[in-house]
Amino acid sequence: MFKKVKPYMGEYMSYTKKAILCVCIAIIFSVLPYFFLYQIIAPLIGGQELSLTKVAMLIAFTAVCMAGNALLYVKGLSYSHHSAYNTLKNIRISLQKKLEAQPLGAIRELGNGRIKKVFTDDIETIEILLAHAIPEGIANLLIPVIVILAMFFVDWKLALLCIAALPIGMFAMGMMFKAGTAKMGAYYAAGAKMNNTIIEYINGMEVVKVFNRDGESYARLENDITSYRDFTLAWYKVCWPWMALYSSIIPCIALFALPVGGWFVLQGWSSLADFILILCMSFAVGTPVLKALSFAGKFPQLNYKIDELEKLIDNPPLKQSERDFEGSSHGIRFENVHFSYKDTEVLHGIDLALKEGQMTALVGESGSGKSTLAKLLVHFYDLNGGRITLGGQDIRDMKIEALNDQISYVSQEQFLFNTSLYENILIGRPTASREEVLEAARRAQCDEFLARVPQGIDTMAGDGGKMLSGGERQRISLARALLKNAPVIVLDEATAFIDPENEEKMNAAISEVIAGKTVLVIAHRLHTIKNADKICVLNQGNLAAEGTHDELLRSSDEYRRLWKAAEESAVWEVRA
Structure with a gap:
């Protein structure tokens, strides 16, 4: 002990x-x-x-x-x-x-x-x-x-x-320990599962209510709570007789x-x-x-x-060194990249080059590996095989802090802290002046909703940013990335929640921000990336094709199918 x-x-x-x-x-x-x-x-x-x-x-x-x-x-x-x-x-x-x-x-x-x-x-x-x-x-x-x-x-x-x-009491105590210890693992596992289910139930309550899935969701919650109760009672049921015996003797x-x-x-x-x-x-x-x-x-x-x-905390630590970024440029290479979630390989030997100062877009069906590639670039996971280099330097051969200094990562869901919107943007570069924060907010098209909220940029975001809509949270996140001004930008469905009225403004703001930078964009709406310098088509964890929009329309059946689906969805409407 x-x-x-x-x-x-x-x-x-x-x-x-x-x-x-x-x-x-x-x-x-x-x-x-x-x-x-x-x-x-x-x-x-x-x-x-x-x-x-x-x-x-x-x-x-x-x-x-x-x-x-x-x-x-x-x-x-x-x-x-x-x-x-x-x-x-x-x-x-x-x-x-x-x-x-x-x-x-x-x-x-x-x-x-x-x-x-x-x-x-x-x-x-x-x-x-x-x-x-x-x-x-x-x-x-x-x-x-x-x-x-x-x-x-x-x-x-x-x-x-x-x-x-005393020996009689000690024997009873020993039997209680033996019986209780055998069930201890299942008891704590049931407690952990119950906690995860309760948090999921609370976070997903809106979806549950909208789709009338109360019964199904509650049944799962009740099942996990009941399991925890049953494990607890089973544990005590085994221990109680021995406990009564030794506490009496x-x-x-x-x-x-x-x-x-x-x-x-x-x-x-x-x-x-x-x-x-x-x-x-x-x-x-x-x-x-x-x-x-x-x-x-x-x-x-x-x-x-x-x-x-x-x-x-026994998982292997992230592979990194104590070196700073020493790359010769900000070009990126994925070299024979393999990656698995547990026992399922989702990327099968990806070879891909992102030229410095150019925009590269990843497209493909859901589950094709687009977001996984982006997460590997920002070193959320270690590779199972191959390597990723930034300016010729393996990302594992530098400190994670050094890599983070070179990359701004904006995902579909960005977390906002329960502090002011100003302080949420300031996270991008804590040494920035107030004028620089305001300028970043303006370039991210935040002015429109900042004018509506009571205290402007000093308004509290609420728990997880709940005071803002999804699109507004994304714009705050984009302002954070703008303020950081890193040479590499990763946009993982970063405009997914932007409404049509503001989409053009957002695209203009993004175009201004990414000028001269190495950019990796992941998008389902293909018309937003048709002008990318290079478009890479992923299919079930493989690189199916790459080229410009026009080149892929001529050479790739997979891209043509995706583009046709994108055009059809663009004119989709609800009819009576």
């Missing part, structure tokens, strides 16, 4: 040690009153005289021990919480750094629900283990061990009777000592004074042992949670 968590604790391990020491002393203070009680009972049984002064002194000692117990317990928990929360901070920072080193595509595949559960729920539950289970569990186990050893010095026969019940440490020990006294094998002392000491054993064992059940969870965290 400590081996796994120690690297994350770092310097705060000393606070945990202080916490264990304070709690140990606090529990010793809680044990001493039983010995003071013996000092009062023993003379009375032996017929000896007991002065009121001695009784008052023993009562005063008891009060001091109770106060010391409270103060040191609180101090120990203060140390342990300080260590725990700083350890959680270290775990989250470590997780964040390792996630950042992984391919962005791999992070997205984890799902928002699972990442949220790990970063908040799973890591937060470790706090209970670190702040309570470790200091209290160790201290509550250590003190009973010391007391039991002391019992053997008083009367070894009575001591054996006292610990005779362990506190009754005098289960055998009281009747059999009394018989020993009657037979003269043990003295009455020793018998009373052993019984007093037994009260200092049962409750701490039970409390220690209640924390023992948390330790497998700690191991499991840390294992899950490490598995989550």
